[in-house]
Every structure is written in structure tokens, then in C-alpha cells.
Amino acid sequence: MQNNSSSITLGSTNLTILCDDTLQPPLHSEHGFSLLVEKAGEPTVLFDTGTSDVFIKNASTIGKNLTKVDYIVISHGHYDHAGGLKYLTNLGKKFNVYLRQDAFLPKYSGGRFTGIDWEAIKDWFEFVIVKDKLIKITNSIYAFGPARMRSKFEEPDPSFQIIKNNEMVRDFFEEELNLVVDEDDGIVLITGCAHRGIINIVLDALELFDKRIKLLIGGFHLYTSSEEKVDKVVSILKSLPIEQIIPLHCSGELARMKLAL
Template identity: 35%
Template sequence: MKITILNENTVYRQGLFAEHGLSVLIEENDRRFLMDTGQSDVFLKNAETLGVDLTKLDGIILSHGHYDHCGGMEYLDGSGGMPPVYIQKSAFEKKYSGMEEDKRFIGIPDSHADWMAHVRYTKDLEEIAPGFWLIGKIPYRTDFEKRPAGFWIRDKKDGGLCWRADEMEDEQILAVSTKKGLCLFMGCSHRGVVNCILRAEEALPDIPVYSVFAGMHLGRAGEKQITGTIESLQKMNIPVLMPVHCTGKRAAGMMAAAFGDSCILPETGQVLEF
């Protein structure tokens, strides 16, 4: 397996750009999938600098409907040779973040009409290519991972507008089967990275988890959630952990200390091969 980080919150080498977002090219068994596109054309600029060809893809996977994972779609040419775009239907709901009256739009930009013809709505468990599964419907199982506060969906109701809490039902996991086991990829793990792993193990019980590449949404998490996450991951004994994006510096540092060489902290421009 080859993983090329086209965008992550941090960058480690000259000539590349980084932004709050995520975009990664995943290659295995002659299949090439792009997961997420960040919030702008940064992933395209970095791909060009790195000499990475994004014209020959088997598909684009959008982990959930937030701007920092889907915003770059508007910079791709949706008129011709775009590959299938795999996304949960609920990702197109009007998503906002904030508290009380201070809410800002964080959903998929309205320009998505340009690439809608290529969309393939995904199921709760779907094999999109041999050995490549998309997994949705992630339940809450742990006592320390709760729905993150401050995320909303704006609905039309009875001729007016109303707000409801965003349950992140659009979030999906990419699971890739390799000779060493399952390699899991998650955009933000809003429902909790441990809950996501448990869901993947439930969906594909015959293949052990080898690696987890994930935004773990621990940047603003409290002590209970961070320590609960680390303790649960230690019990799972996963050989390779790669916290990225919204994991947060504090949580990522604690994981690096807890897991040593088993924990990799990827940055924009890195190429990882297993």
C-alpha cells in the first residue's frame, strides 16, 4: 500500500502548501482512490509539485460533507472524465457549526452541481472495488465518545427554517484489505475513532485491523475522551496508528508518547508505504 498526503494541516517540506483540511491518495493492487479534497485547490498544487497524476483515478471518496474535506471538488473538471464520487446522500444537508446565533456554514459549497453527475450514493457497507469497502452507519458504543456539540443542520419545516443537531450520519470509513490486514481511513471520526474502528471490525470481522489513518476529532476534547481513546487503542493492539488533521496537537503528542514507533504523525507531502 502507498499513501500520499496531498493535504493535511501541517507541511514538512519546501514548495508545498497546507491548510486546515485533508486529502490523501491511496494506492493498492493497481487501484487508485483519492479520499477527500481539502477546502481549496491546495491538493492539486501539491500533486503537481510531487509529480502525482490525479487524472487516472478509480474513484473519489468524500468522508463526510464538510468544506475542509469536500471544498476542493470545485477545482476539478466535472464536465468530462471525472471518476465516480462516492458519498453518503446526507452529506449534502446544510451543515453549520457554532453556538446560539453565531453559526457559520461549513457544508459542501453550492458549486457541487458541477460534479453531481458523477456522484454515487453509498450504502452502509459497500465494496466499491476488490478489497475496498466503504462503511457507514457508525453507532455510539463507548462511554467516552459522544456526539460533538456545536454542529447543526438547517432544515425547511412547515414553510420556515429550523435547526437540528447534526448527528454526523453521513460519515463513512474506507477499509482497504491488504496482506497485513485492514487499513482504515477516516476523515474526522466525529462519532469517535474507537466507535469507528469497532464498526469496521463488526462489518469485516474476518480481517484484523492493521493500520488506522484518521482525523480523530480530539482537538477540543477533554481529558476523559483523550485518555479513553488512548487506553482503548492500546487494548486493540493495532500495529500502525496515524493521527492527522483534527486530532489536535495535544492528543497527537500523547499518542506519540504512548505508542512510540507504532504512531506516525503524517504531514503534507509525505509518502508512506507498507
């Protein structure tokens, strides 16, 4: 099932898509992802910040005040998820940003730099380095990762690389974080790019929380995948206890079409 609205409400949780590749006017689109999580009675969490200030412009259009954001969670260090951070420096607030240490590493895709300039913004944020597999952000909002790699079928694209210990090596996205909103009757699972595999992430979430998934939303990174792989992923997702699926950002048109059937 898919949803073309920028806002989704499930129980006491409201999700607002602030940045995506295909938002409808008057909202702006760009290659990137950002999602605002508002849970009644709890602090507000922003998951990723897109590439530029598009998420800030869209927030203004929708009527969301980003100065009320209490915590930011960055899924990984690519520009299309962390690039918008520098534009938050204009809001006059020092935000708490949750991320893993490896998010700061220089990142590349086929020789092209795909990270951001962390040095330029380091003094503008309070970085909270996540070290545990699962961390509680608010009373019912959690970040977890990296997902356990269960098979080569979902290994990250080998064209992604990082510079670690002064050496260019393959990027297995060991910093990747996902967000979960835990509700009485199930969980909401939010992914940034799912570089470690959307099935791996879903299976981890099901094991960690032992509840059905009311909504799976975010990037599934299937836009460059073969139809055979997409079919396999879609088949597995449809076999799991997931009520609603909204593929965004890097999921690809093929995956969106097949998941909508």
C-alpha cells in the same frame, strides 16, 4: 507510532497525504484532509479533497496525476473535506464521487456555515449515493459508515448542526463514511474526521472485517477534547489490535503526543 512522511507504503498499498494541517515544505498545508489510495492492480481512490486546491498543488509537487483517479469518496459534507471538489472541475474529467445523501445538507458550527455549495458543482460530477452500511469500491477497497454510536462518551460535538426538513437540528453525522483497504494480513482504516467517535469507528471496522488493523490513519477529532477524554481514547486504542496509528488533521497535538508514547 507516527509517520511524518506524506507517503506510506504497506504491502501493495501506497497512501499519499495530499492535504493536512501540518505538511512539511515544499508541500502546502491547510485545515483539511485528503488522501490518495493506490493499490497495485486496482483503480485509484481519492478520499476527501481538503478545503481548497492545496491537494491538487501537492499532488503535482509529489508527481501524482489526479486525472488517473477512478473514484472519490467524501467522508462528510464539511468544507475542509469536500471544499476541494470544485477545483477538480478544471481537470477536464467527470469523476465518480461516492457519498451519502445527507452530505448535501447545509451544515453549521455555532451558527457559521461549514458546508459547501453543492449546487454549483452538481453537473461536474457523477454522484453515487451510498445507502448500505458497507460498500465495495474496488476489489479490496471499501467504504463504511456511519459507525454505530455505542456511548455518549463519543457523541459528536453539539455545536455542529444541519438544516434538515427546513429545521436546524443537531448534526450526528449520519453521512460519515470511512475507508478500508482490505489486505490478507489485516486492514488499513482511514478516517476523515471521526465525528461519530474514533473508537466507535475502529470497533465497527474490526467487527465488519474480522482482521487486525495494520494502520489507522486520519482525523480523530480530538483537538477540542479534554485531556480526560484524550487519555480515555488513547488507552482504548492502545488496547485494540492496531499495529500503527497516524493521527492527522483534527486529531490535536495532545492526542498526537500521547499516541506517540
